[in-house]
Amino acid sequence: MKILFVGAGLSGAVTGRALAEAGHEVTVIDGRDHIAGNCHTVRDPETGVMVHVYGPHIFHTDDAGVWDYVTRFMAFRPYKNRVKTTSRGEVFSLPINLHTINQFYRKTFRPEEARAFIAEQADTSIEDPQTFEEQALRFVGPDLYEAFFKGYTEKQWGCSPTELPASILKRLPVRFNYDDNYFFHRFQGMPEEGYTEMVARILDHPGITVTLGTWYEPAMAEDHDHVFWSGPLDGYFGYELGRLGYRTLDFERFTAQGDWQGTAVMNYGDRDVPWTRITEHKHFSPWEEHEGSVLYREFSRECGPEDIPYYPIRLVEEKEMLGAYVARAEAETGVTFMGRLGTYRYLDMDVTIREALDTAALFLARTGAGEPMPAFVKSPL
Numbered sequence: 001m002k003i004l005f006v007g008a009g010l011s012g013a014v015t016g017r018a019l020a021e022a023g024h025e026v027t028v029i030d031g032r033d034h035i036a037g038n039c040h041t042v043r044d045p046e047t048g049v050m051v052h053v054y055g056p057h058i059f060h061t062d063d064a065g066v067w068d069y070v071t072r073f074m075a076f077r078p079y080k081n082r083v084k085t086t087s088r089g090e091v092f093s094l095p096i097n098l099h100t101i102n103q104f105y106r107k108t109f110r111p112e113e114a115r116a117f118i119a120e121q122a123d124t125s126i127e128d129p130q131t132f133e134e135q136a137l138r139f140v141g142p143d144l145y146e147a148f149f150k151g152y153t154e155k156q157w158g159c160s161p162t163e164l165p166a167s168i169l170k171r172l173p174v175r176f177n178y179d180d181n182y183f184f185h186r187f188q189g190m191p192e193e194g195y196t197e198m199v200a201r202i203l204d205h206p207g208i209t210v211t212l213g214t215w216y217e218p219a220m221a222e223d224h225d226h227v228f229w230s231g232p233l234d235g236y237f238g239y240e241l242g243r244l245g246y247r248t249l250d251f252e253r254f255t256a257q258g259d260w261q262g263t264a265v266m267n268y269g270d271r272d273v274p275w276t277r278i279t280e281h282k283h284f285s286p287w288e289e290h291e292g293s294v295l296y297r298e299f300s301r302e303c304g305p306e307d308i309p310y311y312p313i314r315l316v317e318e319k320e321m322l323g324a325y326v327a328r329a330e331a332e333t334g335v336t337f338m339g340r341l342g343t344y345r346y347l348d349m350d351v352t353i354r355e356a357l358d359t360a361a362l363f364l365a366r367t368g369a370g371e372p373m374p375a376f377v378k379s380p381l
């Protein structure tokens, strides 16, 4: 079959590769002038530093199948994500751990003492937290909430944590030991030569043709037996029911000599600092040496029609519109919506790859049985 993939990010590349390996003729288009979507990395010509163009990306997963998949195409170097935050003139370690608690309260607690102390700070009158703020107060109390969550969250989401659902803070990351590894996952690392090179190798198959700088036109579907759409769900329908809400990011790039901040990611928790974090890209490749350094100050704001959509908002209003678009999509034939934009969900890279592999498996099973492919393999609702 002739199959068109709209989007050369991980979703399009991974499913496209599997279908090409199964003998299908695959075309992958992307409106941007590069592959790898939002994971795109590029070596800065001036300093030689590998830059995460659309913000920091750390690969982490518990899915051994996904880890085997990525390491088939690229060597991964060990990398532990350790985040710091500047709050009220001090630097703390995140996620909140025993070091953070002891530094913040000027204590020397051992784990069980800290656990008991934090339990005393927690607002236990909140039995069933509904909002982000209630969730934080319920688990860590007002001091840590205000220092580490409140200002950061207001900047990140552009609204009060009282307006955000508790689900955003579902699993509150508090550790009662000195483990400052941000992720719990078994496998964690950085692709030695960047994500874009990894995606290039995934796309490197005689059955795959990649065309960049090409936005989708409905007429393209006529030349293909099936379309996999990893662009925005509402975009497929020309935004006719309105635009699904996203947050976008602005990056203010600057360069320095040597080591500017001593770590890859420094968050800024205070409301009066306009940026949410500063990323120093050279620290994502600690095995490399560069004299120069490239940094991004990161600002979050509402996404306009011309901006790049980053984080889906998914509040009540968006969910209603999403339901209407999903109904439209399910009435279509010959198109499957996938990935972070196609299903309007925040997806980590490992989840994206898992879903892309499952999508390919379902397509092969359905077409083998002469059955139609559904609009969604994973429901956005």
Ligand SMILES: Cc1cc2nc3c(=O)[nH]c(=O)nc-3n(C[C@H](O)[C@H](O)[C@H](O)COP(=O)(O)OP(=O)(O)OC[C@H]3O[C@@H](n4cnc5c(N)ncnc54)[C@H](O)[C@@H]3O)c2cc1C
Pocket (backbone or CB within 6 Å): 006, 007, 008, 009, 010, 011, 012, 029, 030, 031, 032, 036, 037, 038, 039, 054, 055, 056, 057, 058, 059, 060, 214, 215, 216, 230, 231, 232, 235, 249, 310, 311, 338, 339, 340, 341, 347, 348, 349, 350, 352
């Ligand atoms: C700031 C940020 C940080 C992140 N950090 C991490 C992290 O640390 N770890 C992690 O695991 N994940 C992280 N992620 C998630 C990761 O970026 C996603 O999992 C991944 O990008 C999803 O791939 P995708 O192919 O679904 O979407 P995308 O990468 O967005 O690819 C979709 C592609 O479709 C193209 N496209 C859209 N519309 C059209 C059209 N009409 N015609 C042609 N092309 C079109 C776009 O140009 C884009 O290249 C982060 C995401 C963000 C936003």
